[in-house]
Amino acid sequence: MAKYVFGIDLGTTYSCIAYVDETGNAVVVKNQEGSNTTPSVVNFADPSHVVVGQVAKETAVIDPQNTVALVKTLMGKSNFAINYNGEDLSPEYVSNFILRKVAEDASKALNTEVKDVVITCPAYFGTAEAEATKQAGIIAGLNVIEIIREPTAAAICYGVTKAEGKKTILVYDLGGGTFDVTVMSVDNGNIEVICSDGNHQLGGKDWDTEVMNYLATQFCSETGFDGDFDEYAQQDLRLKAEKAKQQLTAREEVPVMLDAAGLRARVMLSRATFDDITQVLLNETIEKTDAAIAVAESKGYKIDEILLCGGSTRMPQVEKALTEKYGISPQKTLDPDEAVAKGAAIYALLAYNNPKPDPTPSSNPDPSPEPPKEKTTVNPEIIENKVGGKIGITFATTKSYALEVLDHGELKCRNMIIKDEKMDNGIVSVTKQFGTAVANQETADLVVYESDFKSEYFDVDEDYKLGSASLELPGNLPENSPLEVTFTLNNEGILSVTGVDITSGKEIHATMQATAGTTMSKEDVAAARAKSNNIVVQ
Structure with missing residues (x-):
């Protein structure tokens, strides 16, 4: 076989x-x-x-x-x-x-x-x-x-x-639910990621939602319907909105047949209207693209080509906007x-x-x-x-990773790994030395944050907290006793943290998991796998 x-x-x-x-x-x-x-x-x-x-x-x-x-x-x-x-x-x-x-x-x-x-x-x-x-x-x-x-x-x-030959390419990736823009240097089989930006909550689904809202408004206007679509009607509306969006890639106008609560209407949707009601979404992708290009240019790179990736790039508005904005017709x-x-x-x-x-x-x-x-x-x-x-x-890092520290009596986040940093051999590892905050400290809490900030320090914000681990310390340590912390990030985006008490040699190793309990434990994964094995997929 x-x-x-x-x-x-x-x-x-x-x-x-x-x-x-x-x-x-x-x-x-x-x-x-x-x-x-x-x-x-x-x-x-x-x-x-x-x-x-x-x-x-x-x-x-x-x-x-x-x-x-x-x-x-x-x-x-x-x-x-x-x-x-x-x-x-x-x-x-x-x-x-x-x-x-x-x-x-x-x-x-x-x-x-x-x-x-x-x-x-x-x-x-x-x-x-x-x-x-x-x-x-x-x-x-x-x-x-x-x-x-x-x-x-x-x-x-x-x-x-x-x-x-060698080129700097920008990959504009607009999928159904996420948007990424990445700049890379490509020399045949050698590829170097320069920087990335994006919004993983923005995608074709948001264009569908705008079309849904437009169709619903037009339907109510033409039929007198009160707009109270039940979940069945909403699902039907979403399917028809997606289909209309897809049809507009090749046509200037499409009819959409809608029905709800015994009422029916034929709503026309033109490409011009579609572009108008979704302009704010497209603009957000252009803003992210501008940001990525600015970072690339600060590193000495100039965009040679644009690649389109993701099914939502089939929308004519995407190619038009990129060509007009950057003077480069996408490949x-x-x-x-x-x-x-x-x-x-x-x-x-x-x-x-x-x-x-x-x-x-x-x-x-x-x-x-x-x-x-x-x-x-x-x-x-x-x-x-x-x-x-x-x-x-x-590869290059797509996020910054920081450690919570006490800086002149104030809690701050100190970046250890910076976004868009080059990852030689697929990893980046940074070690820094810190000290205990007070005398006789029993534990050192290593609290880790993930963000887009590139500054050395930024304010503590729970929204960016990724996870934490505690390092047990021996008794009777004086204030500012040395602690060594290492962050290691691989190209899969998996972060490991190591803390070492220099005095005793004690260590703590942790792979960061989401603070809110959104990452499954090894036991949860094994149980889910066993359960899935008993279910037929069609």
């Missing part, structure tokens, strides 16, 4: 899986319904099986209370996605079924096991969100080789298949729906055959990726031959 490794684009609205074939080409695997992408929608049909994909999306109209869409927006932010059969289910658990659907469909299509994967997440995801993505893969029974950022995956696909050489999965597949082949040592301490609650046990059918050298040499990827 052929041994392949896979790249999975776990999207907010659609997901996709790809692999590298014997010719060295990254290929998307169609699902059992014959589509290259699968709607990221899960319907809990009954306690023994779930429905994932287009059928689940359509079922949402008649069974909204048992259907979950846009679950990616909850990853790392909440431990609740849906209550089904009297039980609260987490976003990681729900997402595992999406991963299982695309993996099981690919397994059937290729007649091979789908086990070793690289899963993508937005560039702007922080530690908790990236960790939740990895846990979803583990629950699905997959060996998650790595988590890779979506724009980086798209750049890998471009660098391996399309790029010629159309990559399929925005498939580039991320293909790039992840290429990276999976390379990472599987060249495993990196785990920089996190042994107390990491998640199982490490399994070492390769069998050779892949495709030799990774076939990729290197395409670009004429070794492939190298240099």
Whole structure:
């Protein structure tokens, strides 16, 4: 049986899986319904099986209370996605079924096991969100080789298949639920991430919402309806809004048939109106793009090309705005729906055959990726031959990480790792020395914050707190006794913290998890995996 490794684009609205074939080409695997992408929608049909994909999306109209869409927006932010059969289910658990659907469909299509994967997440995801993505893969029974950022995956696909010579590219990634903009230096197979920006709560779903609001207003105006749409009517309205948005990519005006409470109306939606009601959303993406370009220019880079990634970039307003603003017509050489999965597949082949040592301490609650046990059918050298040499990827931090300290009697956050910092060999590690605050201090609380601030110090804000760990200290230490703290961040976005009491040599190792309890424990993951194994995915 052929041994392949896979790249999975776990999207907010659609997901996709790809692999590298014997010719060295990254290929998307169609699902059992014959589509290259699968709607990221899960319907809990009954306690023994779930429905994932287009059928689940359509079922949402008649069974909204048992259907979950846009679950990616909850990853790392909440431990609740849906209550089904009297039980609260987490976003990681729900997402595992999406991963299982695309993996099981690919397994059937290729007649091979789908086990070793690289899963993508937005560039702007922080530690908790990236960790939740990895846990979803583990629950699905997959060996998650790595988590890779979506724009980086798209750049890998471009660098391996399309790029010629050294260029600075801007990846504008507007998906169904997230927006990222990343600047990279691409020299064939060598890719260096320069900086990133974005909003992981902004995506095509927000354009859908604006269309929904417009259609609802027009419907009420024409029929006299009071606007009290029940959840069934709202689901139907969302589906029709999304369809109208998609149709406007090729047409100047589309009719939308609406009905509610026995009333019916035909509402016309023009592209001009669509652009007008969504202008504020588009402007936000341009503001983020401006910010990323400013950082890149401060480092001496000038944008040569713009790549579009994510299905929402099909909206004509995106290409028009970018061309008018920056004087660069975006490249159309990559399929925005498939580039991320293909790039992840290429990276999976390379990472599987060249495993990196785990920089996190042994107390990491998640199982490490399994070492390769069998050779892949495709030799990774076939990729290197395409670009004429070794492939190298240099990542950059997407967030800043700070430690809570007492500075001249005032609590402050002191940045240890700064956003957009270069990550040699896929990690960045920073060690600084601090002192105990008072004499006879019994513990040192290492409180960690994650933010976009680049200054050395910033005010304490609970909204940015990531997690904490306590280092026990020996008795009778004088004030300002030395403590050494090390932050280590890997390219997956997983942060480990080490604290050392210099006097006694005592250490504490911790992998940061979300303070609000939104990251699952090792035991929770194992239990969820066992439970998922007993449920059939259709």
